[in-house]
Amino acid sequence: MKNQFIKLFSIAIVSAITLTSCENGFEEMNTDPNALTTPSPKSMFTLAEVYMDGQDYSNTRANNIYAAQIVQQFSSIGGAGSVYSYDGGYSGSLFGESYGKGLSQIYQLLSVLPNTAENSNMIQACRIMKVFMFQKLTDTYGEVPYFEAGKGYNGNIFSPKYDTQQAIYNDLLKELDEAGDALDASKPFVGNADLFYQSDVAKWKKMANSLMLRVAMRLSKVDAAKSKLYVEKAFAKGVFTSNAESLVLKHDASPQGVKTNPITSTWVINDLQNGEGSVKFSKTFIDLLKNNNDPRLRIYAKLEATKDNNPANQQGLANDAKEIPGGDIKLFSDPNTSTVLRTDAPTLIMSYAEVQFFLAEAVVKGWNVTGTAQQHYEDGVKAAMEILTIFGDKVPAVTTAEYNAYIATPGIAFDAPNALKQIGTQKWIVLLFNGIEAFSEYRRTGFPVLVPVNAPAGVTNGTIPRRLVYDQSELFTNGANYKEAIQRQGLDLMTTRVWWDK
Structure with a gap:
């Protein structure tokens, strides 16, 4: 092949x-x-x-x-x-x-x-x-x-x-x-x-x-x-009815610009700089995963300078930061070059997990799709974790026990009055590296709840x-x-x- x-x-x-x-x-x-x-x-x-x-x-x-x-x-x-x-x-x-x-x-x-x-x-x-x-x-x-x-x-x-x-x-x-x-x-x-x-x-x-x-x-x-x-x-x-049907484009590690992943290869080769690059995980993203003991964090993030992917040590950079807190950019989390930021990492274009979140929302709206909102939501979270195996085995995959613990976490466990917020937030996580789609879904749903940045250089009045x-x-x-x-x-x-x- x-x-x-x-x-x-x-x-x-x-x-x-x-x-x-x-x-x-x-x-x-x-x-x-x-x-x-x-x-x-x-x-x-x-x-x-x-x-x-x-x-x-x-x-x-x-x-x-x-x-x-x-x-x-x-x-x-x-x-x-x-x-x-x-x-x-x-x-x-x-x-x-x-x-x-x-x-x-x-x-x-x-x-x-x-x-x-x-x-x-x-x-x-x-x-x-x-x-x-x-x-x-x-x-x-x-x-x-x-x-x-x-x-x-x-x-x-x-x-x-x-x-x-x-x-x-x-x-x-x-x-x-x-x-x-x-x-x-x-x-x-x-x-x-x-x-x-x-x-x-x-x-x-x-x-x-x-x-x-x-x-x-x-x-x-x-x-x-x-x-x-x-x-x-x-x-x-x-x-889509399983991760096997998700839309994925595979890549090779070289040559750059021909078969490498267009999202990750420029980042790795030109911008990562052994952890000194300017683009880091947001504090919003890292804090959400870290505070809920999300097992995906070890797969997504790493401190590139030290190769440390221990979730406890990950730190996100606030979007409104005017300078590097502590003065050392290397202390802030990068995408993991062993998994999602490999130059040959596959592109997850559209996933079964997204489909499940759309169906969960449809049920909440009372539309005619089978299943319960809770079941679609939980299946979506599970699929979002399981599909990360496409990024290789250098970092342990999420286990069933980890998923079960996560889905029972207060705030993550399905809560009907807050279902749309939960669905939108989980979709935002699975859309990592698919920023355009995440931007569209944020504008449509309002989730996750974000605190705007009001900076002098901005052109939107905050x-x-x-x-x-x-x-x-x-x-x-x-x-x-x-x-x-x-x-x-x-x-x-x-x-x-x-x-x-x-």
Whole structure:
């Protein structure tokens, strides 16, 4: 499998270099790959999967520096996310990279795939991946180019209009509904070119339905009826039922930037600095786990300078800290390089545990999914602990006895009046390294309860941000459509709420 991955990835990289320059923006979507070379659809599909959850550019900036610090999973002294200051390069990174790499790759692939039965499963999988990327984009910024995006290939539209988030969400649900149904195990797929599920159509269907559950639940405050309809539909069709079905992308330890984990490799190679790096676990995150004897702490955290992962010695850095308490940054916890911060650590893109927490919330709301809120909540916590085995065996896995003790802890044990707070807080923990999704869920649910930071460098008057600011190159390359979008949505500020954030 490893040799097959290397072969496929090498072909994909060559295809990508030939077909597109893979820089930021829409321009890269406007080149016809058929005019340049004979495309290799399977290797293009592989590269689309690699790009789907972002590369090191956006993951370092929008994900780790902004979103994960806004929701206080991580912290750094004066960091843009910690103090809510504005940095155009960081803020716009997801916008530029998504259109310039991930979505560009999908649109290129779809442009060269004949709409035949032989290609049907690949086409449906592309539709599902496109939904994943567009939901992340619209959740982060609000209105974005959607219906006209990618039309440069065959529509000569080089300045795509921005669409309302409501219209985008309606289409995301339609796409998942249709694409999931159209997947067919009797038709060809791509074999091992599928890095997610090795062309297991049943698992792809569950991925589509689980993503539908996530998309639908995001509407719970703004359109409860539609949210309920699609949550129930996703559940009825069949969502993840075990950790074995979670969406995971595996990586290798080298070469950097080709097969390494884009979230962790830059951190380890450039920023960790033997424990002297500026980004640390937040005090909010460490204290929550430490105060509840959470057995995941030894797996998540380590003092890199001393290689100490003893939970009792872990210490988080407050997001409002103006200087290093005690003067020694090495005394504050880093992500564990033996587990979650390995350069070959797998990316946990969407987990069975998240699905269980969504279902627990649905039961609390009285929606038609089977099981009790308590059972889904407890199964979610257990799954969140058990899936950490994907990060290797250098640190002991959470035992059944540890889980049983944890789930009985006051404040952790299911408490119906506080169920939504408990569900949201546990989801925040499992979304570690998935800061963009944690940021979206925090805005939707209000959990976990966070204390805002009011710093002189901040641009939000001490309120927790509600979105990121667009890539400012749009002012010059797509100015009229950008201005029309902010007239509808509101000023291009971190405090402007997106449509579903009521």
